[in-house]
Amino acid sequence: MTTDVLLFGAFPYVAMALFLVVSIQRYRKNAYTVSSLSSQFLEAKQLFWGSVPFHLGILVLFFGHLIGFLIPRQVALFGAVPLRLLIMEVTGLTAGLLALWGCVLLMLRRMTHPRLKAVTSPVDKALYALLLFQIVTGLWVALFYRWGSAWYVQTLVPYLRSVFTFQPNLAVMAEMKLIPRLHVIGAFTLIAVFPFTRLMHVLVAPLPYLWRRPQLVLWNRARAEGAPRSETLR
Template identity: 35%
Template sequence: MNRVAPIVQNADVGVGSIVLWGVLPYVVLAVVVGGTVWRYRYDQFGWTTRSSQLYESRILRIASPLFHFGILAVLAGHIMGLFIPASWTAAVGVTEGMYHFMALSIGTIAGIGTLLGIVLLVWRRRTTGPVFMATTRNDKFMYVMLLAALLTGLATTVISVLDQSVADYRQTVSPWFRSIWIFQPDVAAMTAAGPSFKLHALWAMALFAIWPFTRLVHAFTAPVHYLFRPYIVYRSRGTGSSSHHHSSGHRGWEPVGTQDRAHGSTKVSTRRKGAGRR
């Protein structure tokens, strides 16, 4: 920490730094929130991954888990590195060496897995005719942004290992990131970060800015309502059992009380009784 503190204090904070690290994050947050609300209100039918599993599933069975589990691990690593201060991990006995070893090893595996998954997904879309025909320009642009964000993230890992003069991101990027959420952006801390970290941060903000307007928006939803939706009645058992079902207090769809249906249920019941007498 002492090695980085003078670098942060002596950082040259100009107008460009203020715009990039003090203003731009809030513009991106406004676009993400506003864009997500707009998409939910006016394009709920488009709020989907537009799955292409029916066209091809062999490669998808490998590529999709690689990408999704990898991106979840990458997200967990970012949350730990950006939200948890170094003093907290030190307080529980995790040294800087231990932390960086875990971050480097686990982060590299997760990043490579995610990169391999998205490369397979792109190759599948390019080589499978029906999937390629279903790919829009929006999808292509999204894949480019995702690939660039992953590559710049992996580049920061490699550069920070090879170049020991690069300031520790836990003393530059992390304080800046946490300061955004309390509306006191630490522009000097981010200005002192290495060029690779700045490029990765800018690309990440660009990716989040387009997020609500691409298929990536499905990441903001979860099928929680499936746990609480009522039962779907495919076939009625007749008026007797139906009335008993509703009187018992079980949730379900209300029956459609048409006269034809009532007569039809009575006829079926009568026929069944007659068949029993024979």
């Protein structure tokens, strides 16, 4: 029980505090390092087959988990029809397999190309291991603890929400099987290490590009009052 208190009662807060404080601090003090060091310039072909499925899979999984967390009642109701539940399960499993495929390929790629060793740090290796662990435990849950999209919103989401209301409901986690418990611990570990790794690039996803002016012109001095400010292209 004491381990449960540490792992599911205390650790989530440590993880989220680290995430918030260190992310903001790193962005403010060392914005230079906030990106994912791209290796496409050194090896482009295998990257395509690894990076694209990995990212697509991870994005689907991330938003799937997030939607379940935000609107559990609606998701539960949606999954009440067997066909819809099946669709959710198949979508999740496919995304998981895509992420697994991508992650494994990216790891093999890093290991086999001598040029990539020059741009792979120990932190990168640890992060790959952690991501693989998370994907494998997730797939394990999907395969052997069937209909996760139904029970996730009934059991885990209440726990996660209880964490956010600062009254962690440990009873739910105590009833969980080992693999789902590992998956939850892995998730909070990822959140904890997030600001120390290249995962930081998620926070600077270039969404403002969708609405900013295409051409940027910066003036050193203030322009005269009423001076035209036309930018060159739509």
